[in-house]
Amino acid sequence: MSEDFQPRQLSPVETLRHSMAHLMASAVAELYPGTKFGIGPHIQNGFYYDMEIPGAVTPEDLPHIEEAMRAIAKKNHSFTHKTLTHEEALRWAEESDQPLKAELLADIEGPISFYTHGAFTDMCAGPHVRYTKKLKHFKLTQIAGAYWRGDEQRPMLTRIYGVAFETKEELDAHLLMLEEAKKRDHRRLGKDLELFRLTQEYGPGLVLWLPNGAFMRKQIEDEWRKVHLERGYELLFTPHIAPSTLWDRSGHTGHYRDSMFAPMDIDGEEYLLKPMNCPFHIGVYNNRKRSYRELPMRLCELGNVYRYERSGVLHGLMRVRGFTQDDAHIFCTPETFKQELDACLDIAQLMYKTFGFPEFKVELSCRDPENTSKYLGSDEIWTLSEDTLAEVLDERGIEYTRIEGEAAFYGPKIDIKVVDTIGRSWQLTTIQLDFNLPERFDLSYTGADNQPHRPIMIHRALLGSIERFFGILIEHYAGDFPLWMSPVQARVLPLSEKFKDYGAEVVARLTAEGIRARLDDSDEKLGYKIRRAEVDKIPYAAVVGGREAESGTVGVRKRKDGDMGTMSIEDFIAHLKAEIEAR
Ligand SMILES: [Zn+2]
Ligand SMILES: [Zn+2]
Incomplete structure (x- = not known):
């Protein structure tokens, strides 16, 4: 059901996604008797439903819910509509033990619209797909907690998210994108x-x-x-703070107060961040x-x-x-x-x-x-x-x-x-x-x-x-920043202890030219140091051993591309500078 009960215009794919929320609710009702239902709107790329589910539901349960959804969809129920008076609707909420729905009813007037597919009935303004067979290309993606009606004083409900599309191709492309997005999550990379x-x-x-x-x-x-x-x-x-009177004049205390931090008292005057x-x-x-x-x-x-x-x-x-x-x-x-x-x-x-x-x-x-x-x-x-x-x-x-x-x-x-x-x-x-x-x-x-x-x-x-x-x-x-932005642009990797001095010299030469270089002076093997530079997403690694120290060169490796061969320090600097310049 929707967040409001006004008849609304939904596009075909929004209608599909909204119908998915009903389908998921019906599966949850079947698997978890006693579930109380809140609201289940369509959202970008999918849908969710907020529910009070008895017992704990974990991400491992999502495939079972999906399975139940597919089984119900296959029965090809139609979504049938009926209208109840407000009183009848309240009685329905009471008899079916749906207190959250009863609460929603308190805020609306007049006759209430209901939709049923199979054994599941929900209060809803519609519209829906005609038959559940249409509900094919979906996946449940996430479980989260959500306060009932967004209010932290109210109980925390379980929100199950899903994605749904009109074709398998679109669904697959979207799931691939979600996979990609997970790999790039800035919180993990950060x-x-x-x-x-x-x-x-x-x-x-x-x-x-x-x-x-x-x-x-x-x-x-x-x-x-x-x-x-x-x-x-x-x-x-x-400044970061100003007297409330300034925010009164700008209108912020009137229109924006809820988004402002609590005031502080300074010399008897109220200030706000x-x-x-x-x-x-x-x-x-x-x-x-x-x-x-x-x-x-x-x-x-x-x-x-x-x-x-x-x-x-x-x-x-x-x-x-x-x-x-x-x-x-x-x-x-x-x-x-x-x-x-x-x-x-x-x-x-x-x-x-x-x-x-x-x-x-x-x-x-x-x-x-x-x-x-x-x-x-x-x-x-x-x-x-x-x-x-x-x-x-x-x-x-x-x-x-x-x-x-x-x-x-x-x-x-x-x-x-x-x-x-x-x-x-x-x-x-x-x-x-x-x-x-x-x-x-x-x-x-x-x-x-x-x-x-x-x-x-x-x-x-x-x-x-x-x-x-x-x-x-x-x-x-995905953390592979362009060279000009990278905090460390090149890491110098000595082949062994013996070449640390030459490595330090290379770092000093690069640094003098404005290149952000660091020395890996750990006692690890070269293979490990190279892998480490890759994992740390360092754009360039410069390997230095006996041959390099003698000839004043470095063995250059570019992240992802691998070995670029031996270069003089001057050429390496020129190469880096050209790439930095080009952005
Ligand atoms: Zn609906
Ligand atoms: Zn402004």
């Missing part, structure tokens, strides 16, 4: 490659960057700063009167923000409680607005290229044309901005999906997702127009007409959060 640390002791969702990860972060940030400074942005640093950088950048803009000659003003900051997330939704670096936004705010005039949007897209595309994401998807979120009253700002400004955003995308030849009704109340936006090596999309960039904060903070500039005007404000983050972006990079490259 541990293996010593990139970052997340522990209960230091607080869930709060990241300790280990030296290797911290170095890579520096590479990302250096690149980011360079590109921004080249494009006329000005760098800022702003910042969940966003915007009010600070506005404070920089408002430092003095601005003239149109100073605009566009592009202020940027790698700003640390803190947002409260429920512990259940935290996930490695992908969802954390403290992170660094690669934030910028652009204040411009109506005359320069289009060109600024174009420049935002330009710099976004440049970043995708730099970090190796050739493919991306764009969404333009617009006003709901049926319900314009809930939006702030005049019709003119909305039409102008939506048209301009669309024009800029068209002129750059970027395909996009326009989504009516998805805009925030204060302005339209562009969202960009990059596609990773195994075809997953990750939301990175947001270019958001804001008709609200310039009013709230009374922003103005003096125009050529000597009159005060309100600037147009653009919020813009390209990578979103540096932490999350790093997680995406780890999974995208």
